[in-house]
Amino acid sequence: DAGITQSPRHKVTETGTPVTLRCHQTENHRYMYWYRQDPGHGLRLIHYSYGVKDTDKGEVSDGYSVSRSKTEDFLLTLESATSSQTSVYFCAISAWGAEAFFGQGTRLTVV
Amino acid sequence: GENVEQHPSTLSVQEGDSAVIKCTYSDSASNYFPWYKQELGKGPQLIIDIRSNVGEKKDQRIAVTLNKTAKHFSLHITETQPEDSAVYFCAASMGNAGNMLTFGGGTRLMVKP
Numbered sequence: 001d002a003g004i005t006q007s008p009r010h011k012v013t014e015t016g017t018p019v020t021l022r023c024h025q026t027e028n029h030r031y032m033y034w035y036r037q038d039p040g041h042g043l044r045l046i047h048y049s050y051g052v053k054d055t056d057k058g059e060v061s062d063g064y065s066v067s068r069s070k071t072e073d074f075l076l077t078l079e080s081a082t083s084s085q086t087s088v089y090f091c092a093i094s095a096w097g098a099e100a101f102f103g104q105g106t107r108l109t110v111v
Numbered sequence: 112g113e114n115v116e117q118h119p120s121t122l123s124v125q126e127g128d129s130a131v132i133k134c135t136y137s138d139s140a141s142n143y144f145p146w147y148k149q150e151l152g153k154g155p156q157l158i159i160d161i162r163s164n165v166g167e168k169k170d171q172r173i174a175v176t177l178n179k180t181a182k183h184f185s186l187h188i189t190e191t192q193p194e195d196s197a198v199y200f201c202a203a204s205m206g207n208a209g210n211m212l213t214f215g216g217g218t219r220l221m222v223k224p
Binding site: 041101103 | 112115117145147153154155156157158200211212213214215216217
């Protein structure tokens with residue numbers, strides 16, 4: 001398995017609270033991604049990073065922000081969680097922008 | 112942007128039979144097409160991929176075919192086994208820097224012993 005660790009693996013939070021999910025990699029890959037997975041929608045890209053401090057928006061970026069201060073860490077922040085952000089979140093990494101490898105996921109429930 | 116459609120959404124086969132999952136894409140600029148297998152409670156696992164300069168690729172019991180003219184690609188699993196039961200996702204991208212994957216909606220494959 002690719003060296004990707006997501007934390008936490010499960011989280012329940014209340015509407016309106018901030019939440020940060022962490023993705024940590026040991027592969028020194030350049031590209032990192034955050035996807036969300038919802039029934040019937042497959043996986044949809046939230047944000048991605050192509051280097052330290054270099055990030056860009058994906059298909060469903062509203063309500064999310066990201067930061068990458070080190071090659072190995074990519075943080076996803078929900079500034080004020082809403083029930084529509086209840087989902088399973090996956091981090092992925094890629095060395096040169098082709099083959100992408102996924103972490104085990106974080107199940108987030110917003111109540 | 113790219114749109115990927117995947118069919119069927121569920122597929123049930125008898126052990127030993129073949130399974131075929133089909134995807135279509137909309138952006139003719141897409142040139143990289145991976146397939147992922149996701150088991151319950153786990154992240155998607157890359158099982159095979161194909162690039163637009165190749166029409167077919169095989170890896171043991173798994174094969175992928177690509178028809179660029181028709182903009183569709185398929186996953187073929189032969190001699191299915193119970194451990195093949197999972198959700199399978201197709202995806203498409205331009206395979207360049209950033210490689211933003213657009214995923215299909217997934218196919219739940221059930222292999223009955």
